[in-house]
Amino acid sequence: MKVELIDIHKYFGPVRANEGISLTLEPGTIHGLLGENGAGKTTLMKCLSGYLSPDSGSVWLDGQPVFFSSPAEAIRHGIGMLHQDPLDFPQMRVLDNFLLAFDRRMLPDRRRGRVMLRELGDRFRFDLDPDAPVTSLTIGERQQLEILRLLALGARLIILDEPTTGISAPQKEQLFETLRFLAEEEGRSVVFVSHKLEEVEELCHRVTVLRQGKVAGEAEMPCPVDRLVEMMFGRSLPPARRVPVEPGSAVLQVRDVTVSSYRLTVEGASLTVRAGEVVGLAGLEGSGQRLFLRACAGLERTAAGRIWMGGRNLTGAPYRRFLEAGVAYMPAGRLEEGLVGGLTLTEHFALAERNGPFFINWAAARDQAAERIRHFNIVGRPESPVEALSGGNQQRVMLALLPPGLRLLLMEHPTRGLDVESANWVWQQLLARRAEGTAIVFISADLDELLERSNRVVVFFGGRMMEPLEACETTVEQLGYLIAGKDAS
Amino acid sequence: MSWKLKNLLLSLLPVLLALLFTTAILLAVGASPWEAYRNILEGAFESPEKIADVVAACVPLILCGVGMSITFTAGQWNVGVEGQIILGAVFATWVARSLPWPRVPVLTTMLLAGMLGGALWGVLAGLLKVYGKVHEIFGGLGLNYVAQGLAIWLIFNPWKPADGATMSGTDPFPDPAWMPRLGHLRVAPLAVVLALLAVVVAYFLLRGARWGLELKAMGKNFRSAFLLGVPSTPRLLTAFAACGGLAGLAGAIRCSARYGRMIPEISGGQGYLSLLVALLAAYRPQWVPLIALFFAAVGVGSPRLELNMHLDSSLGGVLEASVVLAVIIVAGWRALLARRRAVVDLVAAQEKEAA
Numbered sequence: 001m002k003v004e005l006i007d008i009h010k011y012f013g014p015v016r017a018n019e020g021i022s023l024t025l026e027p028g029t030i031h032g033l034l035g036e037n038g039a040g041k042t043t044l045m046k047c048l049s050g051y052l053s054p055d056s057g058s059v060w061l062d063g064q065p066v067f068f069s070s071p072a073e074a075i076r077h078g079i080g081m082l083h084q085d086p087l088d089f090p091q092m093r094v095l096d097n098f099l100l101a102f103d104r105r106m107l108p109d110r111r112r113g114r115v116m117l118r119e120l121g122d123r124f125r126f127d128l129d130p131d132a133p134v135t136s137l138t139i140g141e142r143q144q145l146e147i148l149r150l151l152a153l154g155a156r157l158i159i160l161d162e163p164t165t166g167i168s169a170p171q172k173e174q175l176f177e178t179l180r181f182l183a184e185e186e187g188r189s190v191v192f193v194s195h196k197l198e199e200v201e202e203l204c205h206r207v208t209v210l211r212q213g214k215v216a217g218e219a220e221m222p223c224p225v226d227r228l229v230e231m232m233f234g235r236s237l238p239p240a241r242r243v244p245v246e247p248g249s250a251v252l253q254v255r256d257v258t259v260s261s262y263r264l265t266v267e268g269a270s271l272t273v274r275a276g277e278v279v280g281l282a283g284l285e286g287s288g289q290r291l292f293l294r295a296c297a298g299l300e301r302t303a304a305g306r307i308w309m310g311g312r313n314l315t316g317a318p319y320r321r322f323l324e325a326g327v328a329y330m331p332a333g334r335l336e337e338g339l340v341g342g343l344t345l346t347e348h349f350a351l352a353e354r355n356g357p358f359f360i361n362w363a364a365a366r367d368q369a370a371e372r373i374r375h376f377n378i379v380g381r382p383e384s385p386v387e388a389l390s391g392g393n394q395q396r397v398m399l400a401l402l403p404p405g406l407r408l409l410l411m412e413h414p415t416r417g418l419d420v421e422s423a424n425w426v427w428q429q430l431l432a433r434r435a436e437g438t439a440i441v442f443i444s445a446d447l448d449e450l451l452e453r454s455n456r457v458v459v460f461f462g463g464r465m466m467e468p469l470e471a472c473e474t475t476v477e478q479l480g481y482l483i484a485g486k487d488a489s
Numbered sequence: 490m491s492w493k494l495k496n497l498l499l500s501l502l503p504v505l506l507a508l509l510f511t512t513a514i515l516l517a518v519g520a521s522p523w524e525a526y527r528n529i530l531e532g533a534f535e536s537p538e539k540i541a542d543v544v545a546a547c548v549p550l551i552l553c554g555v556g557m558s559i560t561f562t563a564g565q566w567n568v569g570v571e572g573q574i575i576l577g578a579v580f581a582t583w584v585a586r587s588l589p590w591p592r593v594p595v596l597t598t599m600l601l602a603g604m605l606g607g608a609l610w611g612v613l614a615g616l617l618k619v620y621g622k623v624h625e626i627f628g629g630l631g632l633n634y635v636a637q638g639l640a641i642w643l644i645f646n647p648w649k650p651a652d653g654a655t656m657s658g659t660d661p662f663p664d665p666a667w668m669p670r671l672g673h674l675r676v677a678p679l680a681v682v683l684a685l686l687a688v689v690v691a692y693f694l695l696r697g698a699r700w701g702l703e704l705k706a707m708g709k710n711f712r713s714a715f716l717l718g719v720p721s722t723p724r725l726l727t728a729f730a731a732c733g734g735l736a737g738l739a740g741a742i743r744c745s746a747r748y749g750r751m752i753p754e755i756s757g758g759q760g761y762l763s764l765l766v767a768l769l770a771a772y773r774p775q776w777v778p779l780i781a782l783f784f785a786a787v788g789v790g791s792p793r794l795e796l797n798m799h800l801d802s803s804l805g806g807v808l809e810a811s812v813v814l815a816v817i818i819v820a821g822w823r824a825l826l827a828r829r830r831a832v833v834d835l836v837a838a839q840e841k842e843a844a
Contacts, residue, residue, distance in 0.1 A: 299716075323718050337716055342709040350699075351706050354718045359697050385827075401717065 001027055001062055001078060001156045001189060003048070008057035010043050017043040018054070019213040025157065030183045030190040032204030032221070034197070036232060036284070036445060039210040041193045042084070045159045048191075049081035050074030080155035084162050086142040088134050094145055095130035101149040120148045124178045139263055140171030147178065158182065159191040164199055165263065165286055176203050195284045197228055197484040229480045233447055248275025250311075251408050251439040252296060257305030259295045266291050269305070269465040271458065273408070275437045278430075280450035280471070282483055283460030289443050290412060292465065296441065297329040297410050298322040310407060323354075326407035332416060332443075334394040341387040345369050345380055345397060352401040376400040377425070392422045399429055409433065411442040415449065427453055447476045447483075461485045499823050503815035510811045511804070520800055529805065532793030533786035541674035544681060545747065546785035547778065549574070549739035551684040553763030554770060554777040555691045556732035561772040562695060563728040564708030569614040569629025570736045570760035572636030573607040577737025578744045579640060580606030582659065582751040585666035585744075586648065592665040599666060600683075600741050607737015608730040610636065615729035619722050633760075641753050648751065658752035668746035677746035684778075687735055691774040704728055736760065762788075765813045771820065784809055 003025040010018040018040045025031050035041050046052040048059060050068035058065050061077060068074040071081070088097050099113040114130050121128055126144040134142060143163055150158055160179070164172050180203070182188045194200055200207055200221075207223065209216045209231035217231040252273040259266050266288040273279050281289040294300045296307065298319040306315045309325040319329075331337035339348065346369040350360050369382040378396045380389045386397060395418060402409065414430065415423035430453075434440055444450050450457050456468040459482040466482065512522040533543050553570050560567035580602040588595055610632060617628040645654040668677040695701035703724050706714035715721045739759065744751050766784055770776035791805025 319715070320718070320720060329716060331716060335710075335713075337712050340706045340710040340713045340717070343706060347702060347706070348717075351702055351714075351717055351719070356699060358699055359693075360699055360702060362697070 003079070003157055003189065004060040005044070005048060006058050006060065008044060008047055008054045010040075010047055010052060010054050016213045018047065018057075020057075021210070021213070021215055023208055023215070025189050025191060026206075027156075027189050028183055028187045029205040030179055030192055030203055032200040032207040033191055033193045033210065034195065034200055034207055034228065034232060035210035035216070036195060038212075038445065039232075040213040041210055042161055044210070045081060045161060045191065045193055048074070049079050049159055051081070075150070075153050075155060078154055078156035079159070080150035080153060080157070081159040082143060082146050082150065082161065082163060084165070086139070086146055088142055088145065090133070090135045092134060093130065094128050094132050094134060094137070097134055097145060098130075098149055098152065101153050116152060117148065120151060124148075124181070125174070138167070138171070140167035140175070143167065143171075143175065155188070157189040157191070159193065161193045162195070162286075163192070164194070164196065172199075179203065195232075195484065197225060197232075197486055200228075201225070225481075225486065226477070229477060229484065232484070233476060233480045247277060248437060248439075251275050251277075251309070252441070253306075253308040254292075254296065255306045255308075257292075257295060257307060258303040259291045259300045260303060261291055261300075264288055264291060264463045266295075266460070266463050266465060269295075271465075271468070273439045273441060275407070275439055276434050277456070278434060278440045278442070278454045279468070280454035280457045281441065281443045281460065282447070282450050282457050282479060284483055285445070287460040287483075288463040288465065289458075289460040292460070293410050293412065293441060293443055294329075296408075297327055299329065326405070328402050328406050328409050330398055330402065330409070330411040330414065332412035334391065334398060335387055338398045339386045339394060342385060344383050344385055345373065345378070346382040348386060348397065348401060352403070354403075372400045376429075392418050395422070395426065399426065405436070406433065406438045409438050409440045409442075411440065413444055414442050415444070415446070423449070447479050451476060451479065459483055495826070499819055499826075503812060503819045506815035506819075507808065507812040510815070511808045514804070514807060515800075518800070520798055525794060525798060525800065525804070528793045528797050529787060529790035529808075531790070533790030538674060539789060541671065541676040543782070543785045543789045545676040546789055547781045548680045548684045548746075549743055549759045550763050550766050550781035550784055551778050552687055552735045552739040552742075553732075553760055554766035554781055555684075555687045555774045556735035557763055557767035558770060558772040558774050558777060559691060559695065559704065559735075560728050560732045561767055562701070562708050563704040563725060564711065565615075565618075565725070565728060566626050567611065567614065567629055567729060567732050568626050568760070568764060569611065569632045570732065570763060571756045571758075572629070572633040572760075573610045573733040573736035574740035574743070574756040574760055575633075575636040575640050576606035576610040576733075577603035577740030578606075578751055578755040579636075579643060579740075580737065581741035581744055582643075582648070582662075585662040586659070589663065590665065592669075595665045596668060596679075596745065599745055600738060603737045603741025604734040605737065607740060608734040611729040611731075611733020611736070612726055614733075615726045619725060637753075637756075640751070640755065644751060644753055656753055658748065658750045661750045662745070666745060667749050668742065670746070675747075677742070680742045680746050683738065683742070687738075688774050688778055691731075695774060700724070700727070762809075765809065769813055769816050783812075 005021060005023040008018050008021045021044055033041050043052065047054045050071040050073055053069065066077055095110060095113055095117060098117050099108045099110065103109060103113060117130055126148065128141060128145055163175060179190050179192070183190050192200065192204055204221050206220055207228065208218045209228065211232065211234060219227065250272050254269060254271045257269045264286065269292055281293060283289045291300055295302050298314065298317055298321065302315060306313060308314065309322065309327060312325060314321055314325060335341050346366050349369045349372060350356065350365040366382045373380060373382065376396045376399060378393050378400065380393055386394060389397065415426050418426065430440060451471050451474060454471045457471050457474060457479065458468045459466045461483065462485065515522040515525050532539065534540055553574065557567060557570060581599040584595065584599045584602045588598060614625055614628045614632055617623040618625045644659055648659045650660045668679055670677050703714065703719045706719055707721055707724060711721065740755060743755055762784060766777060766780045769780045787805045787809055791802045794800040794804055795802045
């Protein structure tokens with residue numbers, strides 16, 4: 001089956017996730033879709049598999065235009081997608097999950113399903129116990145179950161979205177073998193969505209690189225890695241001048257910390273940050289940098305290691321103790337974690353005044369809010385509910401909410417979604433804080449920002465924290481290689 | 490149309506919708522709607538005795554409605570109010586039966602004990618939520634059954650009257666434990682004063698105090714409030730304690746002012762009804778008395794339907810429930826309108842700035 005995507009546009013409000021993407025997928029090939037986080041890979045694939053409808057553009061199967069209003073319709077046309085997080089029912093048995101896909105009768109034929117599951121599983125050497133609950137499976141096994149389910153539904157094009165995150169090395173090998181078999185022996189098409197260069201090099205026949213919602217380039221594999229890196233991250237700018245900082249005393253000391261989420265473990269992470277220093281955390285999303293940053297704020301339970309703040313041992317202490325020690329955490333999700341939708345700006349500023357009097361003087365609070373709104377150039381009024389503000393202005397509100405005199409500021413993506421001017425303004429505010437001795441640790445996906453703003457950059461890859469790099473001695477290319485799991489040489 | 494006018498119309502709309510719906514039902518069963526509404530109103534307000542009954546029926550609804558406004562503000566569905574009323578009644582009954590004191594000290598102790606009992610039961614639901622990860626609706630419902638079981642066990646065992654236990658409850662309390670009523674009317678002025686006092690205090694706490702703002706922030710976005718430094722666990726527990734305390738007070742008042750004894754049905758569904766009161770009042774304590782008055786009047790007046798028109802008195806319940814449904818639907822529209830207005834205002838501000 002030949003699949004063509006023609007001029008796909010998909011916007012989410014002001015965010016242009018896909019801007020005129022065209023792509024052709026040939027039968028019998030493994031097609032890599034490469035790009036940074038937010039490049040539009042997942043959106044494009046969801047448009048192809050019926051989870052989203054594109055705002056404009058069309059999908060053609062073997063020369064016929066098609067339109068899917070649901071994933072069910074897409075799978076009827078032979079297009080199935082394996083999502084980043086398996087879309088299964090963890091409380092149910094493997095067999096029932098499998099049957100749910102296609103046996104929709106009142107009384108499903110479990111015996112036939114069992115036979116089908118075994119035959120399909122044998123073909124790919126997947127060892128799945130039909131009676132095991134899905135909760136007892138590893139992520140890799142749940143993927144195998146999903147693949148079998150899609151095959152049982154007759155998928156001729158299988159899309160895998162970042163399938164290698166969180167699975168073991170042997171499972172990855174087995175997955176790759178399966179995908180090669182599906183493409184080369186059975187003539188199906190496979191789309192392999194990834195941001196890991198090494199895997200794309202190893203597996204794919206052809207690669208399309210997306211950047212900022214557009215096609216940045218296409219290549220037949222094998223292809224020189226520098227070309228892929230350049231397509232992924234764009235041309236690099238010469239390193240900007242940096243103000244040297246005289247290192248102050250150590251503010252944050254992390255020693256051999258281990259933190260885990262359900263699919264990733266960061267092990268033995270150590271870092272010392274001094275007053276007035278800016279440390280950038282680099283890595284593709286889900287590489288462990290966020291887990292580490294949250295552990296530094298007491299928001300993740302550490303399994304091992306020690307965390308000191310200004311010489312005080314805060315290992316295992318609750319978030320509140322970190323706040324009292326002068327730490328602030330600024331999350332990326334503005335309305336999800338940072339701000340309270342439904343509260344006005346005045347209410348936000350009053351709320352952030354943690355040690356204010358028991359009864360709030362609303363008139364004074366309003367004046368103070370108006371003052372901060374002026375000072376931080378926020379387009380909004382004291383009585384505006386925060387969700388009515390634009391993203392950039394919400395970001396300004398979050399900065400305005402940070403208490404003065406911080407010792408350590410931890411930030412996720414401080415300028416994501418902002419235009420250049422607003423981003424510069426944000427960094428002015430941050431650098432002013434740094435001049436007062438606040439240490440800053442931030443996550444960013446923007447390599448230029450990381451190298452321009454930080455003194456040191458720490459790269460995370462697959463949960464591994466690498467040695468800090470001096471930002472002034474590092475180029476965007478080197479950083480790009482490291483982030484994608486290649487040695488910079 | 491101006492925003493103000495639109496808002497006023499939107500406030501009246503649910504009442505109209507509900508009346509329309511109830512009228513349709515009455516017409517469908519072949520009764521005269523006019524007659525039915527007149528009967529309800531007469532049944533509630535025709536005599537001083539009836540009015541006193543309505544006012545007395547308001548008290549637990551106001552207390553619990555105010556309490557639920559607090560927990561709703563914090564984003565919690567404290568359906569455990571029923572159990573909190575029962576525990577308040579149990580604690581108050583223990584005081585009434587065990588402490589042979591004069592009226593003032595015994596009544597004061599009963600009311601305080603009632604609040605304590607309700608607050609403890611409320612905090613228990615909160616603890617289950619925070620440390621046991623039990624959703625407050627399930628925790629609350631479970632605790633309601635436990636409280637009901639406890640009440641029945643007490644009435645049928647240690648507190649059994651000398652001539653044998655029945656569903657009509659314990660022996661009447663000694664005279665000092667009865668809350669004084671207004672002459673021959675079945676309303677206790679002290680209870681009404683306490684209920685209104687609760688409204689005033691809750692209003693100022695929710696509107697003016699940091700505590701109220703923190704609860705509101707938690708209710709709207711628990712995650713953000715936590716990251717902004719709101720100590721969420723203590724705040725959550727105090728919200729449950731406040732609501733439980735008010736419900737417990739309602740329980741103490743019901744056994745001291747209404748029944749003069751402990752009965753198995755001491756909560757009488759007041760907790761669930763006050764959930765509707767709080768929803769209708771949009772979690773604003775200042776609106777609770779008015780809404781409670783409506784519910785109390787329909788409750789006191791609708792038995793008249795059965796007496797005079799041979800209609801089932803549960804039609805009153807249909808009226809109450811359809812008002813609640815209509816209000817919730819209209820509230821959805823209003824929230825949408827408010828969001829749009831905020832955006833329109835902001836765009837206007839931006840344009841002004843640009844000009």
